[in-house]
Amino acid sequence: GAGLKARYAREAGLKGILIASQVEGAAFFVGDESQTDVLVVSVAKSIGDHIASWQEAHSQGPAVGVSLSVYKAPFILDLSELLLISLATSLIVAGAFCSTADLRLGSPLAASGERVVEVQPSFPLIFFVSGSAMLVFLYFTMHYLIYVIIGFFCIGGASCIMEFGHLGLRYQFPALQRPLVKNVPLVGPIEIAHVIAGALAVTNVVCWFVLRNTEQGWLFQDIMG
Numbered sequence: 001g002a003g004l005k006a007r008y009a010r011e012a013g014l015k016g017i018l019i020a021s022q023v024e025g026a027a028f029f030v031g032d033e034s035q036t037d038v039l040v041v042s043v044a045k046s047i048g049d050h051i052a053s054w055q056e057a058h059s060q061g062p063a064v065g066v067s068l069s070v071y072k073a074p075f076i077l078d079l080s081e082l083l084l085i086s087l088a089t090s091l092i093v094a095g096a097f098c099s100t101a102d103l104r105l106g107s108p109l110a111a112s113g114e115r116v117v118e119v120q121p122s123f124p125l126i127f128f129v130s131g132s133a134m135l136v137f138l139y140f141t142m143h144y145l146i147y148v149i150i151g152f153f154c155i156g157g158a159s160c161i162m163e164f165g166h167l168g169l170r171y172q173f174p175a176l177q178r179p180l181v182k183n184v185p186l187v188g189p190i191e192i193a194h195v196i197a198g199a200l201a202v203t204n205v206v207c208w209f210v211l212r213n214t215e216q217g218w219l220f221q222d223i224m225g
Contacts, residue, residue, distance in 0.1 A: 006038040015039060018066060020048020041068070087222045108171040154209060157224030158201040165197030 009017045016039030043051075055064050101109035138145060170177045176193040184190055208220035 006040050010038045016041065018043065018048075018051075020051070021045050039068070041066075084218070084222070091222075091225070108167045150209075153224070154205045157208075158198075158205045160225055161201035161204060161223070162194070162197045165200055166191070166193045169193040169196055 005017055005019065019040065019042045021042055021044055051064050098109050101107040104110070170191065170193040173193075176196065177191055179189040179191050180195065181190040204220050204223055208217055208224060211217040211220065
């Protein structure tokens, strides 16, 4: 066991040993096996195989080095966490504000009559069944559909940013309601507010797509919703 390996390591004058598990997943040693002054670190089988193959391929070079450090929890007032909480709270406030827009006379966010959808009693059941079926479908096809989902996420995020940006701009700056193009087929008039909001939406989507796998990507993702 690990205790025996640790004893051999101590007798050999070693300060620690790295044990590769025989299965995928690191093993955790408890009880008497952990009562030793030799550092025992367990890694998954795949990591151990990778280290062994690298060492075999570089047998003439230096041995594999492993460095360990004590984990320090971030400060409780982490700036990024506070910003994330603020954005999430702001989204809830914005949702409540927009959902009650029809109660405020003259609000530009109030939905017109043709945009109001009445929910039938059978809708929750249909939503539950179709949603469950879609989750099962995604489970088996996620490797391919993830790119479709990313595409729809970009389109949906851009359209929402453009819609809210357009309404806010034309409300705060009435001069931006002036149409640049009076009639575009299947679209209608294009206002200055449309162009500005569209530029902001496209910029945010492009930034998220480029930075989606980095630490900065979450900011643009939260803005997209």
